[in-house]
Amino acid sequence: MHEDFLKENDPHSCLKKNKEMFCDSFKDVFNQRDQSQKKAEEFTKQCLKPAVENFVYSKVGPDILHEMRKQSQFIARVYSQYDILLDLLSNHNFSEYVRYIRSYEVYVKKWILDQTVKHLSKDSKMFELVDQHLDSSISSIKAAIHKATKKTSTDLKTFINNFCQELGDTLVISQDALGDFMMLNKANQEQFAHWFTEFVNKMVKALKQEFKKRDIQSILNHLDVKPQNELFTQVIGCGKQCPFCAVACVSGGGNHSVHEAPLHRPQGLNGYRRINTQKLVTNICSSSVVSDRQFICDATKGEMIFYKRYKEIFSDWNIPADGSYEASDYWKYVMATFNEEFAKEHSAKPADIPTTWKDITRLQAQQSLKDSFNMN
Structure with a gap:
């Protein structure tokens, strides 16, 4: 654990990881160039995008759980048990019976996961849930940008702190990423806010496309709330x-x-x-x-x-x-x-x-x- 901490916080590793960004920022400061557009893009990609993805993953899990509880096989335990045993009978596969008998909980959770993927694959249901929370997060971001611009900011760091304060607990931005971003910056706050909004709009379009390219199973693997575990607890017990x-x-x-x-x-x-x-x-x-x-x-x-x-x-x-x-x-x-x-x-x-x-x-x-x- 001590070695992991030293590795994560090693100045040389940090410098190596962000060498290109620091070099570009230093050149801009040395040549007295405004960094607004570049910094807005950096902040959006390195700080905001991961926070938005984590926000979506944290919200979609409970939504999926609510959606699946409306399906007939998850209304009560008796319906789940009946469907599982009927599937086993229909499939007529000895190996499946062995897995069911030997490792009941493991088998049932896998069955629940398969049912979840099958349902969410219909009519792009998964991506409806994802888009809903992407749109919600973007609304919060734009509102926070607007409020932050109304406050007096002596430098970019103050503006970003105001922005994060306005966001509150809606999005959690990595302090490590934020610290790397704050180093060596020279940006006009008004120009930064303008470009920030532009890159936020581009980010949400890109994220919607990225999520649509991801298979449902990979999205489920990233969720804070695992539907198969929660449904097993709530329905099977x-x-x-x-x-x-x-x-x-x-x-x-x-x-x-x-x-x-x-x-x-x-x-x-x-x-x-x-x-x-x-x-x-x-x-x-x-x-x-x-x-x-x-x-x-x-x-x-x-x-x-x-x-x-x-x-x-x-x-x-x-x-x-x-x-x-x-x-x-x-x-x-x-x-x-x-x-x-x-x-x-x-x-x-x-x-x-x-x-x-x-x-x-x-x-x-x-x-x-x-x-x-x-x-x-």
Whole structure:
């Protein structure tokens, strides 16, 4: 950290970085030439433009969040979950199921990001939001220039300080860039204000073109507010997964101490197997926790534990104990369809799939999904 500070503030590095600008300014001062036009251009490019870009990035993030919350899949958690599982079923891609089951939060945030890019690509929606804030910032800049010219300024430094004061917190101009700009200047304030306004107009036109050339993903990467993170927090809430079947907690956001999910899925999807045969299991957690079966995992440190005592290991989970519960036809279909693939993924043997599971069609799996989320 100390070395980074010295490198950033090293006079020799600063001089080298701004050598050309300092040289030109020195020549102007030595030859007593007015620097108004040149200084106005320098200030606009080096100080103002980065501040305007940062302003846009700070404002567009919340706007995108507001825009996405109006879309049907982000009104409530149930709609997001339904759409994600429907996409998985439609894509029929085993690798996607693995990513969803193993890394639920990562997968869902990527899905949210993809949905955001897809929506913002329609009708140039992203650039409408960008232009709105570009125009807003330019209005503030021009108003600040006008007010600064009304004040008495003995030199350019005073004028710029007045300008920055009028801007207030609207735009944050880098003090480093401002310090470099203030060195060796000889400019007429009225002429500077005139050229400043001219270059501001050129800057906003250039920025609008630059933003339109940037892809939406790169713009999202620069935002202070990351839509995928905020939408996950606001809509999905909790990303904790059941230690047995990896189903996600449905308790939403907030500081809940106990995680739960009303519908669990076959544990074999998450790699659980019978110890003696190494075959993936088709049991769901609700029936396991009322059985005499045992489990072993990293959390038990090699010790066999009865499912009935799962809370001794996973005290933050509440699994509904009911032997009559079954997996939904959706997950029965997924496990039956990809049984061999799941076994290979988890270095296990394929599960003994019930015959009735093998008869479930994709259309029936889709209907099961609608029933589970009350989408009929």
